[in-house]
Amino acid sequence: MQYTNRISCIRSKLAHLEIEALLFFDMKNIRYLTGFSGSDGALIVGKNKSLLMVDGRYITQAKGEVKKAEIVEYNDKIEGIVREVTESGLQKVGFESGATSFDSYLSLRDKLEKVELRPISKEISSIRAVKDQNEIESIQKAVEISSQALISTLDLVRPGTRERDIALELEYRMRGNGAERISFETIVASGENTALPHATPGYRKFEHGDFVVIDYGAVYNGYNSDETCTFIIGSVSDRQKEIYGIVKNAHDKAVDSVRAGVSCSEVDRIARSHIANAGLGKYFSHGTGHGVGLDVHEAPRLFTKAEGYLEKGMVVTIEPGVYIPDQWGVRIEDMVLVKEDGCEVLTKIPKDLRILG
Numbered sequence: 255m256q257y258t259n260r261i262s263c264i265r266s267k268l269a270h271l272e273i274e275a276l277l278f279f280d281m282k283n284i285r286y287l288t289g290f291s292g293s294d295g296a297l298i299v300g301k302n303k304s305l306l307m308v309d310g311r312y313i314t315q316a317k318g319e320v321k322k323a324e325i326v327e328y329n330d331k332i333e334g335i336v337r338e339v340t341e342s343g344l345q346k347v348g349f350e351s352g353a354t355s356f357d358s359y360l361s362l363r364d365k366l367e368k369v370e371l372r373p374i375s376k377e378i379s380s381i382r383a384v385k386d387q388n389e390i391e392s393i394q395k396a397v398e399i400s401s402q403a404l405i406s407t408l409d410l411v412r413p414g415t416r417e418r419d420i421a422l423e424l425e426y427r428m429r430g431n432g433a434e435r436i437s438f439e440t441i442v443a444s445g446e447n448t449a450l451p452h453a454t455p456g457y458r459k460f461e462h463g464d465f466v467v468i469d470y471g472a473v474y475n476g477y478n479s480d481e482t483c484t485f486i487i488g489s490v491s492d493r494q495k496e497i498y499g500i501v502k503n504a505h506d507k508a509v510d511s512v513r514a515g516v517s518c519s520e521v522d523r524i525a526r527s528h529i530a531n532a533g534l535g536k537y538f539s540h541g542t543g544h545g546v547g548l549d550v551h552e553a554p555r556l557f558t559k560a561e562g563y564l565e566k567g568m569v570v571t572i573e574p575g576v577y578i579p580d581q582w583g584v585r586i587e588d589m590v591l592v593k594e595d596g597c598e599v600l601t602k603i604p605k606d607l608r609i610l611g
Contacts (some may be wrong), residue, residue, distance in 0.1 A: 256386060257322040260287050263381065264299045273372055274583070275300035277335065280353035282548040285476060286382050289303050289319045296335055297323065300334045300342065307334045317512060332358065336365045336439040348374040380553040383545055390591060392477035393546065393569055394600060396433070397589065400472035400479045401602035403427035411466060412611035414459050415489060420468070421455035428472045437471030437478040437550045448583040451540060451575060460611070462488035465582045478550040480571055481601040482587035487611040497534070497576055498584050498607050505575040505586045505605065506529040508542055512590055512597040514570070518560035525574040526558070537583075543571040546589055561564040568592040571601065 278297040304323035329336025351373035443453035508525040541557030573587030
């Protein structure tokens, strides 16, 4: 039923977009619409039928996973699309411009001379933004897997341990707990490296008085988790405690603001203004949050110029941070489920300042 409803949602957009069918290349969108979890293929959703096109490697898999689309085999993807569009007599076809290479577009254009190809991007960018119960349960399981792995790894976070060793151990334990894979390259940063929002774990050893930022996530049933924790090793200075408290308060205020109907930019404004009022605005260099689902970064986006409003069923991160070059940084991130009158925090690690080692 869920795939029928999702396909029906796409079909309802065709008339407004003034197209007869929509061609999908993004494999996450294809999975969302059909259940197919392979790594290559294309999907055409028309007014009356849907065609999942795959090569011979995926025929058996597609037949086992897909129930609401006809499965067609091709030897060459472009030739297969051209064949199906031509045989269906389509004249106006939209395509995912953000997931289509320029070379592929040129090949389709040249081979479909009588077909109008219309780039579609913004109009379908939010099709996965609102999650159903099955999606929420998969995200919750991903969170459970990742949080258990981190909790079991924290005893290793002590002076003398290297960043990369913690990252590797955490990833190993997430996989051991049932993760299909990690959501993204795990970030473990310490000392001055914590001032880099996307630091790469290196050979630096943890030292007494270091902040340690761990940004990590697991994938379960295709769905991601995403959480960032900042710890301190040994003891904390008054300035470190102050900065952590500012970021924590910004985080808490933003979480408290989340509910259906609130604008995405307003959530960002609340977190950003708190940090700015503390004189640290120039050190908060990214958006306050983003949607999480089949992609670890998807709609909606929570940033200064964000458009749109939160809706019940969206899952978003709240992740303000302060990064002071050559000193240290703090980021605090939770995933929350948007509800009518508030939100539910899905991630499990408490965000009060914790001293390790």
